[in-house]
């Protein structure tokens with residue numbers, strides 16, 4: 001499967017209406033295509049029906065450069081995104097391409113951003129932080145990792161991308177690895193994986209986590225698994241096996 005095929009498969013899967021992850025032009029996907037480049041969804045395209053020409057190949061460097069510019073405004077961001085296209089006939093990249101560039105430059109192979117009904121219910125509440133507070137069941141740890149990143153509401157585009165770049169660097173300092181999932185308050189989720197297939201697994205598990213958390217909050221107070229359980233699952237041989245099977249390896 002080519003990177004384009006794999007990314008379109010992810011786009012179509014997360015765009016399926018019954019999943020309630022994204023409607024209309026919501027959400028976007030990206031994947032690294034080799035040194036310093038990515039494929040990212042075009043602005044306004046629909047995940048469920050995106051075709052090859054709805055994916056734009058971009059150079060990361062001009063996008064990352066705008067994050068360091070002293071006084072960049074929306075016009076500068078738009079110009080940088082258009083200039084980053086490898087094919088100048090290609091469509092306009094999504095403004096959230098900034099976020100994708102940050103994550104892929106940090107070492108991820110692919111990313112998937114959606115606005116799930118399940119997670120956004122929690123992320124739009126006064127208890128938003130609880131979504132990143134811990135694991136409720138073992139499989140969540142296997143797929144989402146032990147720690148999640150919680151991001152406050154910021155203007156999508158420059159402000160959000162700048163914050164994410166610093167927050168991811170801090171996360172890597174503390175945990176020695178990239179986050180698998182970032183929860184964006186009043187906005188959505190960002191799955192960070194090695195490839196598009198892993199991004200789908202992360203998105204599905206984050207959606208399930210959010211549904212179970214909502215159910216737990218309706219019944220009483222959620223009971224998170226303790227650190228001893230997390231460490232045990234993280235280090236168990238059969239969990240390593242389960243993770244490899246999920247990745248299509250033996």
Ligand SMILES: [Zn+2]
Pocket residue numbers: 027096113114115156187188
């Ligand atoms: Zn969004």
